Amino acid sequence: MKHVPVSALKNDIQALANGNYREPAILTKNGRAQHAFATTDERETHKATLRLLEELQKGYQSLHSEGSILAKDFLKELENDFKQVHYKH
Structure with missing residues (x-):
């Protein structure tokens, strides 16, 4: 994952707004x-993974x-x- 200093992002905020950051990035200060930046697809995949892990934990x-x-x-039992x-009527 790419680390981007705040100072670099200040100079290139338009790149973020235009979606030029295609890979996840960590925004650093000092x-x-x-903060973390990721595409919406990556975020949805992350959320789905977390839901799956929660269900696995419940099963465990x-x-x-x-x-x-x-x-x-x-x-x-399943049958x-x-x-x-x-067959309920």
């Missing part, structure tokens, strides 16, 4: 990270609090749930 916590089941039992949803 050598310390202050559930595994430890509720235990696990055999794959054949899981498939049987029963499917039948209940699709």
Whole structure:
């Protein structure tokens, strides 16, 4: 990830406004990270990754609090749930 000092960005703010920063960049002040710039696509990918990690964490916590089941039992439960949803009239 590219590090860009504030002073350089002040001189080239138009480049940022025009979207000329195509890769993520860290805006630094006195050598310390202050802000991050990324494209909207990168931001959406990052958000999706965080949501996935949150769901994995929930599954991990559930595994430890509720235990696990055999794959054949899981498939049987899944099949029963499917039948209940699709064959209710």
